[in-house]
Amino acid sequence: MAFKKQCLLSLLITLLFFVSLSTAGKEEEEGVKYADECEVCKILAIELESRLEETGKSHDVIELGYSVDDVKPKKKTKYQKSELRLIESLEGVCDRILEYNIHKERSDSTRFAKGMSQTFQTLHGLVDKGVKVELGIPYELWDKPSVEITNMKSQCETLLEENEQVIENWYWKRQGEIPLKTYLCSDRVLKGKDDRCLKEDVKLKNKGEKSDRGDKKEKEEL
Secondary structure, three states, X not given: OHHHHHHHHHHHHHHHHHHHHHHHHHHHHOOOOOOOHHHHHHHHHHHHHHHHHHXXXXXXXXXXXXXXXXXXXXXXXXXXXXXXXXXXXXXXXXXXXXXXXXXXXXXXXXXXXXXXXXHHHHHHHHHHOOOOOOOOOOHHHOOOOOHHHHHHHHHHHHHHHHOHHHHHHHHHHHOOOOOXXXXXXXXXXXOOOOOHHHHOOOOEEOOOOOOOOOOOOOOEEO
């Protein structure tokens, strides 16, 4: 009886293995390749540091605390060194991933980047010239976030929730000393795992550039 149970268990494990392989194969066949943990952590670190750079330009002084009679003076602190700045920077940081597109002409982590991909620039150019292009999805959905991007946003939110304390420690103690990509990703989330994607350059669009069709050719910076 024990031997029979062991055989059934082995058979079940084998079936599950082949199901997982067939699922992964189906994704690849449909051209879908979701972001891995390295890519998600990398983009989160880049976007959060970018957001902190934006909020760090404020020289406001904010008042903390309250009093019933408004007689006792409130404590004042610089916004740049406040908890409020961290909260506002974290709020919606994963939503910024929806500004990304899949650049399928690239094979490494730089396939996740802002701006229209070369592939879609070419396809839009053909449509503008009157060529009928069939992609299997309505034309009005061409520029909507792909399933890889929306999936990455969900992964980002999970990663952020699981590492809020790590990010807070970096914000208060190590910001300006060590990049978040190193502190969060290399040293913690990906410790002992494959972190090669962190060394790949991610192309970010210059400010003021648009990704809509008809715009000038995209210029990219590191």
